[in-house]
Amino acid sequence: MSDFLTDGAGTDAPVHNADAFPAPDHADQAILTAHRASLLGCRSCGRVWPEDHRTCERCGAALVPPDRRGLQAVWAWLLAGMVFYVPANLLPMMRTSSLGGLGGGGDATIIGGVIQLAGHGDWFIALVVFAASVMVPIGKFIAIIWLALVAGKPATVGAAHTRLHIYEVVEFIGRWSMIDVFVVAILSALVQLGFVVSIKPGPAAVSFALSVAFTMLAAQSFDPRLIWRGLPLHRRKE
Amino acid sequence: MMQQGEYDMKTGAGLIACPRCDALHVEEELPVGVTARCIRCGGVLARPRAGAFTQIIALAITTMVLVIAAVFFPFLEISRMGLGHGTSLFGVAMAFSDGFLAPLVVVILGAVIGLPALRAALLVYTLLPLARGRPPYAHAVRAFRLSEQMKPWSMAEIFIIGTAVAMVKVGGLATISFGPAFWAFIALVFVSVANRSFMCSTTIWDAIEDAGARTDGREMVQSA
Numbered sequence A: 001m002s003d004f005l006t007d008g009a010g011t012d013a014p015v016h017n018a019d020a021f022p023a024p025d026h027a028d029q030a031i032l033t034a035h036r037a038s039l040l041g042c043r044s045c046g047r048v049w050p051e052d053h054r055t056c057e058r059c060g061a062a063l064v065p066p067d068r069r070g071l072q073a074v075w076a077w078l079l080a081g082m083v084f085y086v087p088a089n090l091l092p093m094m095r096t097s098s099l100g101g102l103g104g105g106g107d108a109t110i111i112g113g114v115i116q117l118a119g120h121g122d123w124f125i126a127l128v129v130f131a132a133s134v135m136v137p138i139g140k141f142i143a144i145i146w147l148a149l150v151a152g153k154p155a156t157v158g159a160a161h162t163r164l165h166i167y168e169v170v171e172f173i174g175r176w177s178m179i180d181v182f183v184v185a186i187l188s189a190l191v192q193l194g195f196v197v198s199i200k201p202g203p204a205a206v207s208f209a210l211s212v213a214f215t216m217l218a219a220q221s222f223d224p225r226l227i228w229r230g231l232p233l234h235r236r237k238e
Numbered sequence B: 001m002m003q004q005g006e007y008d009m010k011t012g013a014g015l016i017a018c019p020r021c022d023a024l025h026v027e028e029e030l031p032v033g034v035t036a037r038c039i040r041c042g043g044v045l046a047r048p049r050a051g052a053f054t055q056i057i058a059l060a061i062t063t064m065v066l067v068i069a070a071v072f073f074p075f076l077e078i079s080r081m082g083l084g085h086g087t088s089l090f091g092v093a094m095a096f097s098d099g100f101l102a103p104l105v106v107v108i109l110g111a112v113i114g115l116p117a118l119r120a121a122l123l124v125y126t127l128l129p130l131a132r133g134r135p136p137y138a139h140a141v142r143a144f145r146l147s148e149q150m151k152p153w154s155m156a157e158i159f160i161i162g163t164a165v166a167m168v169k170v171g172g173l174a175t176i177s178f179g180p181a182f183w184a185f186i187a188l189v190f191v192s193v194a195n196r197s198f199m200c201s202t203t204i205w206d207a208i209e210d211a212g213a214r215t216d217g218r219e220m221v222q223s224a
Helices: A003-007 A068-090 A110-119 A123-150 A157-190 A204-221 A224-228 B052-072 B089-094 B103-131 B140-153 B156-171 B180-198 B201-210
Strands: A039-041 A048-050 A094-098 A105-108 A197-201 B015-017 B024-026 B044-046 B076-080 B083-087 B175-178
Touching: A039 B015, A048 B015, A068 A110, A068 A123, A068 A204, A068 A224, A094 A157, A105 A110, A110 A123, A123 A157, A123 A204, A123 B156, A157 A197, A157 A204, A157 A224, A157 B076, A157 B083, A157 B089, A157 B103, A157 B140, A157 B156, A204 B103, B044 B201, B052 B089, B052 B103, B052 B180, B052 B201, B083 B089, B089 B103, B103 B140, B103 B156, B103 B201, B140 B201, B156 B175, B156 B180
Parallel strands: none
Antiparallel strands: A039 A048, A094 A105, A094 A197, B015 B024, B076 B083, B076 B175
């Protein structure tokens, strides 16, 4: 392992980052990673430690090697998220009663609420709610499943960049699914006009919130460093 | 103490690994205004900005004031056929206080009020001495790590979008008037967006260390 500095002084030496900032190198000429150098990087503050370290001495975060075994946590959280997404769609999200039940009302599921909104002509809001509570969660499930399946498998450099990009989108967008839970809370707190109309939250709110939280945890436990692990080396050092 | 550009491939001292793709870089003390990007994935590694700490502190204190205002002032009011009903933020959370929905009360209070306020407090605690050039307070490292962990779970800006959606849903049904808490929340969203653009965790970790927190003996000294 000590032969890096003598042998690979050209492309394999770690890179100085302060004076010049070249665009990301898409050719990826065998970039030296912490893993290949038998070191372990801290994902919270970036400091590098020997491989047998378990906690980062600067920020106190746990050091985890970029290993496919870590994907078990991703699968577990993801499965929990998907399980709770089923009742979130089947059970009612909101219960409306108007004019003491005479003016109609009833239970609305997530999809039911979207259809109601669209029926009133509020197409834009219907689209926002549909995107936040149907398209985004299902898109996230598919994206995380795909990322976890291909993680650590060989890829081209271009494919790795695409995967990292998808991961960043999933990580960013996860929290926005909570919109629907907040909408239900605001409506039920606000629309309490006694006999005229009142809204109560339905059981789907809990399972939807849990589904969002578990999917966020799945995305957080995915290690993006795995995306790069399968890249072919131009020159093998090991 | 390490000198600029000095590194050790055995212990990893003086090196930085990109948290997204694991590429190794030699650590350097960056001049203010420069952005360091990962050579492989292009992710930002460090971005020191002049006066960033003072700005983060100012924004964090603003956040705390706004959260307190949002909690105590009325949030929204609705009226229809001579009947009216107002609610505060607590009222919104309490909408779930029935039966097995109760845990959601805690979730909403935490995500919308608790975590944003707590994060702001932790940031002030970490950065106040640093901005004045003093050594950090005890447990500053833990305080900052906690605030970093809470980041994805503080959802004030999502809540305000939720409010907009709810307004449209009720819109045709009744008249709505906005209370001061509503406007405090709108301001909070802008503050949190501004805060995000000033924050650079790597720079803060570095500053905590440079200011003389309990270290691992690896902090970099300016060679010039």
